[in-house]
Amino acid sequence: MMKSWLLALLLTAASTGCSVDAGRSIGEVGQPAPDYSAVTLAGDSVSLASLSGEVVLLNVWATWCHPCREEIPVLQQLHEDHADEGLAVIGVSVDARGEEANIREFAEDYGMTYPVWLDPAERVSAIFRLLGVPSTFLIDRNGVIVWKHLGPLPPGDPGLAAAITEAL
DSSP states (O other): OHHHHHHHHHHHHHHHHHHHTTTOOTTOTTSBOOOOEEEETTSOEEESGGGTTSEEEEEEEOTTOHHHHHHHHHHHHHHHHHGGGTEEEEEEEOOOTTOHHHHHHHHHHTTOOSOEEEOTTOHHHHHHTOOSSSEEEEEOTTSBEEEEEESOOOTTOHHHHHHHHHHO
């Protein structure tokens, strides 16, 4: 009796899970970027939808993440090199609630001049189905993910450079 109950439970879970996103891969290249909103360090509400028509490089990071620290100069350089062309580099911090002062100080220490959004509940991780940080997504002017990367961005990544050039 216990085995048939367990089998029924597993089959129900499997069939329910398969039908939720049938045919659609959230957070994958070629798919529309999911709806996502957060707040800035200043407390203003922001969203990907508000950046519609822009090319967005969305980078999810945390102050406690060593590889995230390594890639900040790469992101800052991309921001400096391409902001005038229409690239919006956005850093989404998944640090815990109440860490705003530390995040602000961190951003200053690392010379981050691109916008930082706060997501202490890590909604971005669930929405984009992230496996870890840092994670980076390039979203084109039509809101479609055209490139993604898990791990720190290496300086001069040719795949990212080509994707940015094409998206711009």
